[in-house]
Amino acid sequence: MAGLPTVASEVRTARPSEAAQTRPAYEEWLASSREGGLSEWINGEVIAHMPAKPEHQRIIVFLSTLLNLFSQIMRSGIVAIAPLTMRIAAGGNAREPDLIFLSADHRDRLTETQLEGPADLVVEVISDESVARDRDDKFYEYQAGGVREYWIVDPRPNRQRADFYVLDASGRYRPVPVGDDGIYRSVVLPGFWLRVEWLWAGEQNPLIALAEILGVEKLVEAMRPGK
Numbered sequence: 001m002a003g004l005p006t007v008a009s010e011v012r013t014a015r016p017s018e019a020a021q022t023r024p025a026y027e028e029w030l031a032s033s034r035e036g037g038l039s040e041w042i043n044g045e046v047i048a049h050m051p052a053k054p055e056h057q058r059i060i061v062f063l064s065t066l067l068n069l070f071s072q073i074m075r076s077g078i079v080a081i082a083p084l085t086m087r088i089a090a091g092g093n094a095r096e097p098d099l100i101f102l103s104a105d106h107r108d109r110l111t112e113t114q115l116e117g118p119a120d121l122v123v124e125v126i127s128d129e130s131v132a133r134d135r136d137d138k139f140y141e142y143q144a145g146g147v148r149e150y151w152i153v154d155p156r157p158n159r160q161r162a163d164f165y166v167l168d169a170s171g172r173y174r175p176v177p178v179g180d181d182g183i184y185r186s187v188v189l190p191g192f193w194l195r196v197e198w199l200w201a202g203e204q205n206p207l208i209a210l211a212e213i214l215g216v217e218k219l220v221e222a223m224r225p226g227k
Contacts, residue, residue: 026094038052038082038096039096040093040096042093043093052125052127053127056098056125056155059125059199060081060098060099062198062204062209063199064079064081064099066206066209066210067101070189070213071101071189073214073218073219073222075104077102077104077106078104079099079100079102080099081099082096082097084097084100085113085114086115088118088142090116092145094114098125099122100119101120101188103120118146118148120147120149121147121149122138122147122149122150122151123150123153124150124153125153125155126152126154127156131154134152135152139165139173142173143172143173146167148166148167149164149187149188155200162196162199163175166187184196191213193213195212
């Protein structure tokens with residue numbers, strides 16, 4: 001488990017190739033179909049990102065399915081994946097996090113067009129061109145904006161790691177270590193835990209993982225009609 005994020009020099013050289021920039025009005029960008037791919041509104045410019053790789057998408061599908069099922073059973077809130085615009089501050093940057101969890105208490109932040117305000121939990125999965133964005137730009141932006149829990153998952157070959165951060169009383173992210181049992185326990189989602197090795201397990205079944213988290217009896221009970 002690493003401490004606060006650092007940005008290596010080779011990461012900086014990747015930034016010029018990560019995006020094409022245009023300047024439509026914010027409302028025009030928000031209402032667009034964005035058929036060209038994922039983009040974000042940053043400092044008044046539209047930043048178009050490179051397409052995700054299959055391993056990136058596999059992890060997002062696994063985590064989103066697992067978190068969504070858990071949240072539905074526990075009635076904790078809602079889970080969403082990109083593209084869903086999160087604009088933490090009015091007039092500020094508009095991000096498209098890979099995955100968010102929004103607690104039931106904060107559902108009013110979700111409008112017909114975007115999430116206005118911070119999600120309770122954000123997950124970003126690193127790709128070659130997103131290292132500086134995820135570990136630097138978004139880290140400090142989410143911290144300042146009040147995203148209570150931030151996961152950074154790096155699935156790249158020979159660099160596999162997952163870092164977990166939670167806002168402390170001073171409003172700064174503190175790293176939360178994975179336990180000796182290889183498990184991370186969420187602060188924002190009480191009762192939810194993640195065995196980190198699941199992230200690298202290829203075709204890991206989210207239902208099997210959920211049964212381990214909740215217990216088979218509780219999972220079966222939750223799946224009965226009328227529950």
